[in-house]
């Protein structure tokens with residue numbers, strides 16, 4: 001965990017973002033900091049990237065806290081929430097962002113370990129984080145309510161790339177979970193939505209072709225290009241903020257028309 005002093009006060013709203021060390025999660029952390037939030041984020045292994053994210057947040061004048069926690073582990077997720085609660089004592093907004101694509105693999109080569117890795121991170125991770133977040137924010141349990149955004153993908157509706165059924169199906173589950181959360185958590189004062197990015201310029205694509213893949217598919221996107229992490233982050237920040245007060249249970253594409 002890393003926390004450095006800044007000019008923020010303990011009364012600032014607090015956002016928690018899973019997978020905030022790189023890519024879309026880093027951009028969300030920065031967007032939330034610019035919106036006045038202190039930002040706690042998790043990472044799983046890349047300490048250096050986590051430090052860089054924390055520095056960028058602190059440069060906005062907000063507090064940053066990086067916590068190493070694997071979302072696929074319920075005990076690590078619980079510990080992350082305990083650390084945040086003990087350190088800052090409040091939680092207002094949560095982004096279930098951490099996710100992996102998993103090695104491309106035909107259905108004919110499916111294996112229990114491969115599927116478990118993807119579903120444990122992308123789906124079970126969302127359940128673990130949602131449960132802890134709901135417990136802290138629920139107006140029925142002494143909390144002040146809050147907002148949650150789940151990071152899905154347009155793969156949930158178009159089936160994803162060839163040999164990536166595991167990823168598409170995991171994001172389909174994130175969509176269903178979002179709809180269920182919206183029903184269950186509204187009486188607890190918690191607003192829930194999902195964002196479904198298309199092709200976004202991040203390191204997640206290294207596992208299935210990297211820049212070559214982005215260069216090849218990008219021009220076929222109706223807007224003619226790959227998106228930037230900030231273009232997803234701006235939508236997430238809107239959904240976590242007061243201006244989206246009547247947006248609930250929505251699955252919103254940010255995909256350049258793809």
Ligand code: NAP
Nearest residue numbers: 019021022023024043044045046070071098099200202204
């Ligand atoms: P990325 O650049 O690969 O970054 C992934 C982030 O998640 C990193 O911060 C990583 O931490 C963290 N992470 C990975 N596994 C984790 C785990 N088990 N526990 C905790 N943190 C973990 O990915 P991205 O492109 O920003 O993707 C973010 C989300 O957007 C994912 O859910 C992804 O499925 C979704 N998405 C992305 C795209 C796209 O085109 N990029 C499109 C649709 C949806 P470390 O730095 O420690 O590894």
